[in-house]
Amino acid sequence: MGMTEPAFFVLTALVGESRHGYGIVKEVEDLSDGRVELKIGSLYGILDRLLTEGLVELDREEAYQGRLRRYYRITSGGLDAVRGEAARLAANARAADRRLKSLRPRLES
Amino acid sequence: MTPAERNFRRVLWLLPADYRQFWEEDMVGAYLDSAADSRRRSVGEWFAIVWLALRLRLSGSHASPRVQLWHQTAFGIAIFATLYQSLAATVWFAELVGWGIKLGFHDTSPLSQLTDWWDVGGLLLWVPTFVCLVLGRLVAARVLVLVALAHEFGITARIAAAIHPSWRPIVPNDPDPTHLLYLTWLFVPAVAVFLVPRGFRPFRGWLAAYLVPAAVMAWITVASVPDRSDIPEPTPRWLHVLQFVNVESFLHAGLIVGMIVALVRARRWLLPLAVFSGGFAAAQLLSGGWAIDTQEGGSAGWAEVNVVQLVLAVACAVVGTVVGFIGLLRDARSAREDEPGDR
Numbered sequence: 001m002g003m004t005e006p007a008f009f010v011l012t013a014l015v016g017e018s019r020h021g022y023g024i025v026k027e028v029e030d031l032s033d034g035r036v037e038l039k040i041g042s043l044y045g046i047l048d049r050l051l052t053e054g055l056v057e058l059d060r061e062e063a064y065q066g067r068l069r070r071y072y073r074i075t076s077g078g079l080d081a082v083r084g085e086a087a088r089l090a091a092n093a094r095a096a097d098r099r100l101k102s103l104r105p106r107l108e109s
Numbered sequence: 110m111t112p113a114e115r116n117f118r119r120v121l122w123l124l125p126a127d128y129r130q131f132w133e134e135d136m137v138g139a140y141l142d143s144a145a146d147s148r149r150r151s152v153g154e155w156f157a158i159v160w161l162a163l164r165l166r167l168s169g170s171h172a173s174p175r176v177q178l179w180h181q182t183a184f185g186i187a188i189f190a191t192l193y194q195s196l197a198a199t200v201w202f203a204e205l206v207g208w209g210i211k212l213g214f215h216d217t218s219p220l221s222q223l224t225d226w227w228d229v230g231g232l233l234l235w236v237p238t239f240v241c242l243v244l245g246r247l248v249a250a251r252v253l254v255l256v257a258l259a260h261e262f263g264i265t266a267r268i269a270a271a272i273h274p275s276w277r278p279i280v281p282n283d284p285d286p287t288h289l290l291y292l293t294w295l296f297v298p299a300v301a302v303f304l305v306p307r308g309f310r311p312f313r314g315w316l317a318a319y320l321v322p323a324a325v326m327a328w329i330t331v332a333s334v335p336d337r338s339d340i341p342e343p344t345p346r347w348l349h350v351l352q353f354v355n356v357e358s359f360l361h362a363g364l365i366v367g368m369i370v371a372l373v374r375a376r377r378w379l380l381p382l383a384v385f386s387g388g389f390a391a392a393q394l395l396s397g398g399w400a401i402d403t404q405e406g407g408s409a410g411w412a413e414v415n416v417v418q419l420v421l422a423v424a425c426a427v428v429g430t431v432v433g434f435i436g437l438l439r440d441a442r443s444a445r446e447d448e449p450g451d452r
Contacts, residue, residue, distance in 0.1 A: 020138075020139070021136070021139030022143055039153055039154050040143065041160060042161070044136050045164065048128070067137075067138050067141075069138055
C-alpha cells in the first residue's frame with residue numbers, strides 16, 4: 001500500500017539534507033507549491049511513525065535561541081521508500097497521460 | 110515564557126506522558142518558529158495536537174496495553190453492531206419484497222409509506238458499509254456510514270412524528286425514549302469505521318458472517334409474510350412454526366453458537382461478542398421483544414409469550430455474561446503480561 005501524501009513529502013524534504021521540525025514544514029510547503037501545509041501535530045505524528053519504522057533517524061542537536069534544535073535525516077530504508085513511492089506515482093501519472101493522449105485525437109476528429 | 114508558548118505547552122499535556130517526554134521540547138521549538146512566521150499561527154495547530162493525542166491514546170504505539178484492550182473491545186462491539194444493522198436492513202428489505210410478492214407492489218402494502226428509492230437504498234447502506242469495513246476500504250466505509258446515519262435520523266424522525274405528532278427528534282424530555290435510544294444506538298456501529306485500531310487486518314471471512322445469516326433470515330422473513338393481509342390463516346401448517354422460530358430467535362441462537370466458537374478458536378473476538386450478545390439479549394428481554402403481537406397490538410400475558418424466543422434470549426444473556434467474564438479475565442491477564450513492555 002502507498003504511503004500518505006504528507007509522509008511522502010516529509011521524506012522527500014529530507015532527501016539530501018537533514019532538517020529541523022519547522023525546516024521540514026517549510027520545505028514540504030515549497031515542494032508541494034503551498035498545497036500541503038503541515039500542522040506541528042501532524043508533522044510530529046508522521047515523524048514519530050517514520051522514526052519507529054526506521055525510515056528517518058536523529059542526525060544532531062544544535063543550540064538555537066536558548067533551545068536545542070533536533071535535526072532529522074533520512075535513512076537508506078527511507079530513500080528506498082521514497083524511490084518506490086515516486087516510481088509508483090510516476091507509473092500512475094504515465095498511465096493517466098497515455099489515456100489522455102489517446103482521447104485527444106478522438107476529440108479533435 | 111511567552112503566553113503563546115505557555116498555551117501551547119498546556120495543549121501538549123493531552124499527549125501521552127512518554128510521547129511528550131520525547132517530543133515536547135522539539136514540538137515547542139517548531140511551534141515557536143512557526144508562530145514567529147505570523148501567517149502560520151492558528152487554532153488549527155491546537156486541533157492537530159488534540160487529534161494526535163486522540164490517535165496516540167486510542168490506537169498508537171503509545172497507548173497502554175489496557176487502553177489498547179478497551180479500544181479493541183469497543184471496536185469489536187461496534188463491528189458486531191454494524192453487522193447487526195446490515196442484517197436488520199436485509200430483513201427489512203426481505204419483508205418489503207415479501208409483501209410486494211404476495212400482495213403486489215402497490216399502495217395497500219403495509220410498508221408502502223416507506224418505499225421510495227431513498228428510503229430503501231438509505232437503509233440498505235449499512236450492508237456496503239459493513240462490506241467496505243471488513244475489506245479494509247475505510248474511506249468508502251466512512252462516507253457510507255455518515256450517509257446511513259443521516260438517513261436513519263431522517264427516517265426515524267419521520268416515523269416517530271407519524272406515530273407521535275408531538276414528537277421532536279433530539280429533545281431530551283422526549284415522550285417516547287425508545288426512539289432516542291435507537292438513535293443513540295446508531296452511533297455504536299458508526300464508531301467502528303472511525304476507530305479502526307492499528308493492525309486491523311481486512312478479513313473476507315466476515316462476509317460469510319453476513320451472507321449466511323442474511324440468507325436464512327431473509328428466507329424466514331419472506332416465508333412468514335401471509336398470502337393475504339385480511340386472511341392470515343390459509344398459510345401452510347408448517348409455517349406456523351415460524352411464529353416461534355423467528356428472526357430474533359435465529360439471531361440469539363447464532364450468537365450463542367458464535368460465542369462458543371470464539372471461546373475455543375477466536376479469542377480476540379470473545380469479549381466484544383459476549384458484550385454485544387449479552388446487551389442485545391438484555392435489550393430484547395427488557396423491551397418485551399419475546400411477546401407475540403396480538404390483534405389489539407400488544408401482548409396480554411403468558412399466552413402470548415414466544416417461549417422459544419424467550420428461552421433463547423435468556424440463554425444468550427446468561428452465556429454472554431459468563432463468556433464475557435471469561436474473556437475479560439483472559440484479556441486482563443494478557444494486558445498485565447504486556448505491561449512491562451509499554452514505553
